[in-house]
Amino acid sequence: MKTFAQIIAIATLTTSSIFANPIAGETNVNANKTNNFAIGMYQSVGTLDMHLTLDKVVGKAVTVTIKDKDGKVIHNERIAKSARSYHGKFDLQALNDGTYSVEITDGTEKITRTININSAKPQEVTRTIVVE
Known part of the structure; x- marks a missing residue:
């Protein structure tokens, strides 16, 4: 039981929430798609790794930029015109x-x-077992 409690405590300590939300007021059902590219974003389970997948039209370069709340660029990457797809893995562990x-x-x-x-x-686990 002690090991189980430790596993729960470690999982709780290391779990963070990453949400990919649409732009406020955006009502397009294809919010992850434009005429020239489509994206998908997800978090690796139990980590702060964020994955970005991108399918795009050949002949158009695409830029991926990650910014903090003040607009400071944390990461900037250009995907070549010749690429059809892209998969980026971003380790966000160091971010506050x-x-x-x-x-x-x-x-x-x-x-x-x-x-x-x-x-x-x-969070402390407060479950008990009673045998009668």
């Missing part, structure tokens, strides 16, 4: 708790997602 934005643009169209990083506080 807060709100960050991911901008994906080809110069004419842009998709922006918000990422919230929050450290979970440990």
Whole structure:
């Protein structure tokens, strides 16, 4: 039981929330898709690794930029015109708790997602077993 409690405590300590939310007010059902590219974002289970997948039209370069809440560029990457797809893995472990934005643009169209990083506080397991 002690090992189980330790596993729960470790999982709780290391788990953070990363959310990829659409732009406020955006009502497009294809919010992850433009005419020239489509994206997908997800978090690796139990880590602060964020994955970005991108399918795009050949002949258009796409730029991926991660910014903090003040607009400071944390990461900037250009995907070549000749590429058809891209998979980026971003380790967000070193980032402080807060709100960050991911901008994906080809110069004419842009998709922006918000990422919230929050450290979970440990919670004590208070379950008991009673045998009668």
